[in-house]
Amino acid sequence: MTFADLGLSDELLSAVTAAGYTEPTPIQASAIPSVLMMRDLIGIAQTGTGKTAAFVLPMIDVLAHGRSRARMPRSLILEPTRELAAQVAENFEKYGKNHKLSVALLIGGVQMGDQVKALEKGVDVLIATPGRLMDLFGRGKILLTGCNLLVIDEADRMLDMGFIPDIEEICTKLPAQRQTLLFSATMPPPIKKLADRFLSNPKTIEVSRPASTNLSITQWLVPTSGQKKRATLERLLRAEDVTTAIIFSNRKTTVRELNKSLQRDGFRSGEIHGDMEQPQRLAELDRFKSGEINILVASDVAARGLDIKGVSHVFNYDAPWHPDDYVHRIGRTGRGGATGVAFTLMTPDDAENIENIEKLTGTRIPRWEGGAEAEVEAAPAPASAEPREKAPRKGRGKRRDETPAPVASEDAPAAPRRERRPEQAERPARAERAPVPAPSSSFRSDGPDEGWNGPIPDFLSYKLGA
Structure with missing residues (x-):
C-alpha cells in the first residue's frame, strides 16, 4: 500500500514524497x-x-477548504507537553507546505501577547496544552464554538499529568457536532470513560497490543547493586557497539552527577533535563546531532516528544517509577524500521518496578548474561588501606565504594546528597541478595522531570549525521 491509496490530495502526496516517505505505517x-x-x-x-x-x-x-475567523480556531489539537505540541507544529509545516493553513501554538513558556495576536488573525489549526488554553479561555481571548475537529493526543500521558478534568471541561465548550480523534498508547479505565462520553460511535484502531514494546528493540535486564551501578553501566558502554545512546535517570541530580562521571572517564557525553535553560538544551542537542557527543544523559523530559533518529542504544540507569514510561523511554531507539538495544540496570530496590513493567507489557524481559556484571563481580574490592592512586584508572577507584558505609557519591562532591532511609543505613555489605521493598513516593526527593519551561523548542526532530 502507498499513500496514494489512502485518498490524500495530490498536493499532500507531493509533500509526503518530498519528505522521503513512500509507504504508510499500519496506524x-x-x-x-x-x-x-x-x-x-x-x-x-x-x-x-x-x-x-x-x-x-x-x-x-x-x-x-474553509476560512478561519478571529479568535475562533477551526480545529484543536491537545498535547500534554509543549515539546509534543511543537513537534506536531513541525509536522504541519513539513506536510502542509503546499497548503495555506495557518497554525498557532498555545503553550506555556512564551509571551502570551504573541499568542493572542496570532489568535486574533484567525487560525486553522490550534495546537495547545490544556493549561494555557484554559488560561486564555478564562480571559475571554479565545472562542471554541467554531472548532469542528478535536484531537486528544497522548491521552494516557494526559491522565498521568492530571489533565483529564481540563480536557473534560474543554470538550463541553466545543460544538456537540464535531469530529473527535483520541490517540493513546494504553487504554486505562479513565481514558475509556472519557472516550465513551465525548466520542460518537468511534472506530477503534489498534495496531499493537496496548503498552507493547517495539519488536525491533532487543531488551535486557542487568542485575547489579546500588554501589556498582556506575561501573556496570560503563562496562556495558565499553562492551557494546554504541553508536549513539540515551541514558535515562529518574532524578535530575543523578543526571548531572552521572554525566560528570562519564566525562571524567573519557566518554563523550552530555546532559539534558528540566532545570537547564533553553540555550543550554539547544546547545547539548546540537552537539548530539553533530556527533560531538554520542551519549546523552537525560531525565524523562526526553522520553516523550523528542524524535532523535539514529539512536542505537537506550540505557535505563534507573528503572522508571511508572511502567508506561519504560515503553516511551526505550522507544527512543529502534525507530523508523531500524533495530535497537535497551538495557535496564536492576537493583534489588527495583524489583517491584520491574514486575509492574513486565505486567504492563505482558512480556518477561530477559536477564543479561553478557558478562558485564560478571566482570564487576569478579573485580577485587580495593583494600581499605590501599591509597586511591593505585586504582586501575584515574577515577575508577572513586566509584568502587563497595563498603556498606552510607556515603554519597565521591564523583560529584558538590552535588546534593541523596538522603538515605533508615533501613538502608542498617543494610549489610551484601544486602543486594535480599530484595527490599521499592522506594515509596516520599523517597523521591528530587522528583520526576515532567518537562521544561522555555520558548518554543525547534530542535525536536533530529536526524543524526544530517
Missing part, C-alpha cells in the same frame, strides 16, 4: 481513510509508529 494506513470520512476515531498505538502523521495528514486535506 497511518488504518486511520487516514477514517479521518477523511469524518469519523470519530480511537487510535491505540505505541510511540514511534507514525501516529502524529496519522492525524496531521488527513487534517490538512480536511481543512483545505
Whole structure:
C-alpha cells in the first residue's frame, strides 16, 4: 500500500514524497481513510509508529477548504507537553507546505501577547496544552464554538499529568457536532470513560497490543547493586557497539552527577533535563546531532516528544517509577524500521518496578548474561588501606565504594546528597541478595522531570549525521 491509496490530495502526496516517505505505517494506513470520512476515531498505538502523521495528514486535506475567523480556531489539537505540541507544529509545516493553513501554538513558556495576536488573525489549526488554553479561555481571548475537529493526543500521558478534568471541561465548550480523534498508547479505565462520553460511535484502531514494546528493540535486564551501578553501566558502554545512546535517570541530580562521571572517564557525553535553560538544551542537542557527543544523559523530559533518529542504544540507569514510561523511554531507539538495544540496570530496590513493567507489557524481559556484571563481580574490592592512586584508572577507584558505609557519591562532591532511609543505613555489605521493598513516593526527593519551561523548542526532530 502507498499513500496514494489512502485518498490524500495530490498536493499532500507531493509533500509526503518530498519528505522521503513512500509507504504508510499500519496506524497511518488504518486511520487516514477514517479521518477523511469524518469519523470519530480511537487510535491505540505505541510511540514511534507514525501516529502524529496519522492525524496531521488527513487534517490538512480536511481543512483545505474553509476560512478561519478571529479568535475562533477551526480545529484543536491537545498535547500534554509543549515539546509534543511543537513537534506536531513541525509536522504541519513539513506536510502542509503546499497548503495555506495557518497554525498557532498555545503553550506555556512564551509571551502570551504573541499568542493572542496570532489568535486574533484567525487560525486553522490550534495546537495547545490544556493549561494555557484554559488560561486564555478564562480571559475571554479565545472562542471554541467554531472548532469542528478535536484531537486528544497522548491521552494516557494526559491522565498521568492530571489533565483529564481540563480536557473534560474543554470538550463541553466545543460544538456537540464535531469530529473527535483520541490517540493513546494504553487504554486505562479513565481514558475509556472519557472516550465513551465525548466520542460518537468511534472506530477503534489498534495496531499493537496496548503498552507493547517495539519488536525491533532487543531488551535486557542487568542485575547489579546500588554501589556498582556506575561501573556496570560503563562496562556495558565499553562492551557494546554504541553508536549513539540515551541514558535515562529518574532524578535530575543523578543526571548531572552521572554525566560528570562519564566525562571524567573519557566518554563523550552530555546532559539534558528540566532545570537547564533553553540555550543550554539547544546547545547539548546540537552537539548530539553533530556527533560531538554520542551519549546523552537525560531525565524523562526526553522520553516523550523528542524524535532523535539514529539512536542505537537506550540505557535505563534507573528503572522508571511508572511502567508506561519504560515503553516511551526505550522507544527512543529502534525507530523508523531500524533495530535497537535497551538495557535496564536492576537493583534489588527495583524489583517491584520491574514486575509492574513486565505486567504492563505482558512480556518477561530477559536477564543479561553478557558478562558485564560478571566482570564487576569478579573485580577485587580495593583494600581499605590501599591509597586511591593505585586504582586501575584515574577515577575508577572513586566509584568502587563497595563498603556498606552510607556515603554519597565521591564523583560529584558538590552535588546534593541523596538522603538515605533508615533501613538502608542498617543494610549489610551484601544486602543486594535480599530484595527490599521499592522506594515509596516520599523517597523521591528530587522528583520526576515532567518537562521544561522555555520558548518554543525547534530542535525536536533530529536526524543524526544530517
